[in-house]
Amino acid sequence: xxxxxxxxxxxxxxxxxxxxxxxxxxxxxxxxxxxxxxxxxxxxxxxxxxxxxxxxxxxxxxxxxxxxxxxxxxxxxxxxxxxxxxxxxxxxxxxxxxxxxxxxxxxxxxxxxxxxxxxxxxxxxxxxxxxxxxxxxxxxxxxxxxxxxxxxxxxxxxxxxxxxxxxxxxxxxxxxxxxxxxxxxxxxxxxxxxxxxxxxxxxxxxxxxxxxxxxxxxxxxxxxxxxxxxxxxxxxxxxxxxxxxxxxxxxxxxxxxxxxxxxxxxxxxxxxxxxxxxxxxxxxxxxxxxxxxxxxxxxxxxxxxxxxxxxxxxxxxxxxxxxxxxxxxxxxxxxxxxxxxxxxxxxxxxxxxxxxxxxxxxxxxxxxxxxxxxxxxxxxxxxxxxxxxxxxxxxxxxxxxxxxxxxxxxxxxxxxxxxxxxxxxxxxxxxxxxxxxxxxxxxxxxxxxxxxxxxxxxxxxxxxxxxx
Ligand SMILES: *Cc1c(COP(=O)(O)O)cnc(C)c1O
Numbered sequence: 001x002x003x004x005x006x007x008x009x010x011x012x013x014x015x016x017x018x019x020x021x022x023x024x025x026x027x028x029x030x031x032x033x034x035x036x037x038x039x040x041x042x043x044x045x046x047x048x049x050x051x052x053x054x055x056x057x058x059x060x061x062x063x064x065x066x067x068x069x070x071x072x073x074x075x076x077x078x079x080x081x082x083x084x085x086x087x088x089x090x091x092x093x094x095x096x097x098x099x100x101x102x103x104x105x106x107x108x109x110x111x112x113x114x115x116x117x118x119x120x121x122x123x124x125x126x127x128x129x130x131x132x133x134x135x136x137x138x139x140x141x142x143x144x145x146x147x148x149x150x151x152x153x154x155x156x157x158x159x160x161x162x163x164x165x166x167x168x169x170x171x172x173x174x175x176x177x178x179x180x181x182x183x184x185x186x187x188x189x190x191x192x193x194x195x196x197x198x199x200x201x202x203x204x205x206x207x208x209x210x211x212x213x214x215x216x217x218x219x220x221x222x223x224x225x226x227x228x229x230x231x232x233x234x235x236x237x238x239x240x241x242x243x244x245x246x247x248x249x250x251x252x253x254x255x256x257x258x259x260x261x262x263x264x265x266x267x268x269x270x271x272x273x274x275x276x277x278x279x280x281x282x283x284x285x286x287x288x289x290x291x292x293x294x295x296x297x298x299x300x301x302x303x304x305x306x307x308x309x310x311x312x313x314x315x316x317x318x319x320x321x322x323x324x325x326x327x328x329x330x331x332x333x334x335x336x337x338x339x340x341x342x343x344x345x346x347x348x349x350x351x352x353x354x355x356x357x358x359x360x361x362x363x364x365x366x367x368x369x370x371x372x373x374x375x376x377x378x379x380x381x382x383x384x385x386x387x388x389x390x391x392x393x394x395x396x397x398x399x400x401x402x403x404x405x406x407x408x409x410x411x412x413x414x415x416x417x418x419x420x421x422x423x424x425x426x427x428x429x430x431x432x433x434x435x436x437x438x439x440x441x442x443x444x445x446x447x448x449x450x451x452x453x454x455x456x457x458x459x460x461x462x463x464x465x466x467x468x
Pocket of ligand 1: 152153157180184226258259260291302396
């Protein structure tokens with residue numbers, strides 16, 4: 001058979017569209033989707049013919065028809081989908097940071113489904129403020145005098161700089177000119193805000209006196225930025241917020257603390273060092289403090305500005321606030337998350353990030369064992385499953401250098417390389433993101449939900465049992 005003859009054996013698009021299967025699919029999916037799926041199937045078969053696979057007309061046609069439904073499903077699938085996080089990184093920026101508490105999910109659904117009193121005061125029948133749904137609880141939980149909330153912490157920092165220091169100078173340590181998440185760079189945000197950055201000190205050492213010496217009649221702000229994703233060790237020194245506040249008070253300069261991680265829970269009291277609670281940070285006296293909503297706070301993406309009334313109040317009325325304002329779904333999720341903080345025990349039980357950060361090792365181990373037992377029960381030939389001690393990471397620019405003891409399921413296959421197993425899990429359904437360590441595939445049980453144990457184990461069995 002010549003090569004062109006084998007291409008000629010492939011079914012045409014119109015032939016496939018006329019099949020009983022395609023007609024059935026057309027009754028539930030838009031025509032464009034079905035046509036695109038037929039093209040995908042035929043294109044894949046062209047590649048198979050080119051690679052030397054030979055079949056007769058009927059063989060190709062029936063194979064094509066059998067692949068149609070899956071191709072239509074793939075065409076209709078949303079690209080953004082749920083993923084099982086077995087990496088052990090709790091606040092994983094690429095995996096969407098904080099999973100929401102069920103209470104927050106329900107609040108989002110209810111706000112999304114119909115109308116709400118978003119900006120409507122039901123008692124007076126007059127226009128209300130969308131911030132009214134979160135400001136009271138934020139003040140209570142953090143002890144701040146005034147609060148403002150925008151889209152994310154980058155926006156919060158930007159608004160603070162634009163609102164308080166446009167056309168003026170902001171003094172910042174060279175050791176804190178950080179880049180966070182590949183797109184938030186302090187010097188770039190500063191430039192966009194219209195403030196002039198005045199760098200002081202060196203990468204490893206900056207003293208309060210360096211800030212004081214940099215003061216001119218154009219100085220508006222001392223800015224401290226939390227080093228969220230790295231640590232500096234050795235011969236180091238930095239000015240404390242308290243020292244800057246003392247200078248700021250006497251010279252009329254506002255002190256801003258970009259704290260980032262935003263721990264409302266007292267992680268230090270739970271034995272996890274590295275992330276000071278927002279309440280404690282604020283008590284150091286900074287005039288304004290900025291945090292993310294979806295890092296250690298465990299809520300939706302948001303930027304929260306906390307501080308003195310005369311400093312934060314004007315930011316709420318700044319024209320940029322309209323461009324950076326929170327959407328109602330975020331607001332619903334944030335309000336429901338904040339409510340859980342009224343009781344720390346409830347916060348640790350209900351807010352996934354707080355629970356994962358603080359879950360005692362025996363509970364993590366029990367989950368790892370459950371996952372392992374289910375995989376072992378499937379008796380996949382050549383598969384070795386062990387429960388091993390390892391370390392999780394808070395992640396997300398929260399506590400650099402801090403690790404949390406954890407328990408992982410280590411999976412090795414006699415016939416499939418760890419990297420290939422990792423790829424199969426990642427591209428499977430449901431998608432599972434695991435980590436590789438010393439040639440082994442590790443599934444960290446700390447970031448896996450109990451409800452995911454069975455599907456996770458099944459995904460591993462599927463990946464390890466498949467031949468290609
Ligand atoms: C994470 C972080 C930011 C950026 O916050 P987003 O919520 O990601 O916009 C800014 N500053 C610090 C110190 C951070 O840790």
